[in-house]
Amino acid sequence: MDLEGKLEAEAEDRISELPDAILCHILSFLPTTLYAVRTTILSTRWKNVWTSVPNLVFEDREFPGRFEAFMMFVDCVFSLRNNSSNILKFRFLGGSNVEKEDISRIDRWICTAVRGNVVELDLQFYSGTFEFKMPQSVFICKTLVTLRVESDCISYAPPSTSGPFPSLKLLDFTAFNDYTTSLVKLCPFCPVLEDLVIGINGYDKNVRISAPELKTLRIHSPWDEVIEFFY
Structure with missing residues (x-):
């Protein structure tokens, strides 16, 4: 040598x-x-x-043309990881390949992340043909500080027994349709929400924004223009 x-x-x-x-x-x-x-x-x-490792980041582009292999990889990671270790970040980028039969798997991964005291949750996948209901555990997660969502099929219906997102400080989402903008209706009930980022993608209805502790509002247009407000 x-x-x-x-x-x-x-x-x-x-x-x-x-x-x-x-x-x-x-x-x-x-x-x-x-x-x-x-x-x-x-x-x-x-x-x-x-x-x-506390950060779980999965991107389907790492498995080009092999989406099922990608989903199986995510399954294996969750089944083999050390469950005594917290999950600081869970990021899932599934693109437009997600099918209706994949809903239960994604739901299970999100719930596992919540049980692992997830701090940052980032979901990006599209469908247009089915509805994915955000798991109830996400709304009451006391460790969740950052939520980023880019999806045209996720709907939001928090439990009526308690206020949503007790620790959420940053919410970043893209408005595709009424499903996605329903997330804004929860903002007034988020006690510590400080930063709100909204991407506008073909959605042209009026959206009323209200959040008691909001400090920054950023709106992204389809032309990459950014409108930023400070409170």
């Missing part, structure tokens, strides 16, 4: 000797969960480190 190779090997060994918590923190900076899972090939030391 030449000197350069020896130095690289020694550097890798030093990284592998770090505590799991630090290794998980390092892996949390990788762009998606697929990258984190791939670290298992480095050595046996890395075999299970990814199972405790």
Whole structure:
């Protein structure tokens, strides 16, 4: 082994000797969960480190033309991860490939993230042919601070027993239809909502916005124009 190779090997060994918590923190900076899972090939030391990474980020573009393989990958990650580790971020980008039969899987993943004390939830998928009801547990999640939604099929009906989103501070969504804009109607009941971001995508009805603690409102037009208001 030449000197350069020896130095690289020694550097890798030093990284592998770090505590799991630090290794998980390092892996949390990788762009998606697929990258984190791939670290298992480095050595046996890395075999299970990814199972405790707090950020779960899934993008269907990493499985071009193989959407079912993508969905199975998400299933496997949730089944193998360390359930004692909290989930800080759950991001699911399914594009326009999601079918009605996928609803139960997505619902299960979201509920698992909520049980894992999720802080940031980011959902992007489209249909136009079916309705996906946001799980009730999301509305009462006490750890959820950031919610980003870009979907034309998600509907929102919070439980009547308690106010929605008790800890939500940032809400970012795209208005496609009456389903999506129904989310705005919940804003007056969000006690700590500070930032609201709305993307307008072909929706031309009036939307009334009210939130007691709102500080910033940003509206994105289809032409990438941004209108920003401060309170």
